[in-house]
Amino acid sequence: MKRKSFLRSIGIASGAVVSAPLLAATNSLNPKSYNSLNRARGGCVLIPSESPGPFPLDLSENSFFFRQDIREDRQGTLMFQKIRIVGLENCQPMPDVRVNIWCCDNDGNYSGYGGEEGQTYMRGYQITDDNGEVDFTMIFPGWYPGRVVHMHFQVFVSTSYSAVSQYTWPHAAAVEIANANPTDYTHGPDPMVPESDFAFTDGYENQLATCEWSEEAQAYVSVLEVVVEGAGVSGVGYLENEASKVFSLGQITPNPVSSSSTLSLNLLVPSDVQLSIHSISGAKINKRSLGSLSEGDHLLNLDFDNLNLSSGSYVLQLDITSNGRTHHDLRRFVIS
Structure with a gap:
């Protein structure tokens, strides 16, 4: 897939906060792993644009999805996900921008589609803090034929610009989680590797989140740094101009x-x-x-x-x- 310009669209913003379990889990990370984000998980390199996929659903106008815990009743391995948004022009964090995420459940199903119509699990949005970070509580997703384990996300920088992409986790970690929890991941471990997935065949260095077990939190902790167009401040779109x-x-x-x-x-x-x-x-x-x-x-x-x-x-x-x-x-x- 070409590393093309990000899609431009319409969006709004809402709110976020770091929960105590997530903060503790993040603090327990290997410092070398966390501090290496600037070099290995973005490093002020524009993240490739990807398709929002066949299952985006519109989260923009639905306040129900303004939440940190997106699991609902889904069963699977607990994961705390942190995403940090950075502006390309000056490598500074972007506060007060909205981040949507959505993925399949442990069985590879997306809420809102097929037999899951009316369901809302594994979808949510938050707004970045002063350090450009949002945090979510989720389960590690499963897989479905033709796709490696992955997460979709969309960053609404302003009402005139949003960035749409996907990320994945180390394949060895995905296999380890599925093998250790066969009753939750009944399809077994992910048979694909990111290199064979159409979304990542052009390289995925900047779309690879960390995945480490935290004894303190008794959960996996994942961190991803995302670089989007901008100068570390919210952009200005039509609605912002009208409000001004x-x-x-x-x-x-x-x-x-x-x-x-x-x-x-x-x-x-x-x-x-x-x-x-x-x-x-x-x-x-x-x-x-x-x-x-x-x-x-x-x-x-x-x-x-x-x-x-x-x-x-x-x-x-x-x-x-x-x-x-x-x-x-x-x-x-x-x-x-």
Whole structure:
């Protein structure tokens, strides 16, 4: 397959957080393996574009898929997956971009297709943190005829640009997992190697995630660094340009938050403003109207004490409505 330019399409963003088990698992990784990502798992080399495959489903407008744990009822070997998004132009992390992932289950089936219509397992999306990272809890996928074990993903840099690709894991690890868990992987170990898969025949050095067992987490931990076009910042598309005619949003300060913070908002036209806070699972923790605000600068006081939020990361979203049209922006914050 040609290493062609990435597809350009429409997308939106949502939120993410690192869970305690995943953080512990990642910390238990061999430091040499984790630190080698810049050299062996991207290293500021543009990841090849691949087909989204026959089973992408549209995750863009479905808030149900805003989640970290994508397993649902699927049985298989537990895996914690970390993906880091880096901009090609300056090799810096890209915060606040959305990452969709989807793959088959342990038996090689995709939710939403064939006999699995109406099912939603093994699909989800998150938004990158300040280090450009998202984390997912999943099972190691199975395989199906003609394809090696693999994962699909899509990075929404802005509403005008997204990157679509696939990655795989070391073949020896896939074989080891299947052989060690025959009741979960009833088809046996993957008979293919990446070199024989059409998606990876032109090389897959930058599409090979790590796969290491963590005794502490009692799970496999996988890390992949993905380099996409950009300069380590979110791109600008049509919707961003339209929103900039109505408002601009500052940063939550301070962040991390102990009890309260402020957020600066500049309105170019009078607008109705709503604020909502979301958990990692996509649950809406709080939503309130700030009423109709006048044109000009506003400093929003954010008092989180009354919400009884536990330590961790959250997503704050503002909905700005003016002249019958609603625009959105979000900020990720941490409760210390």
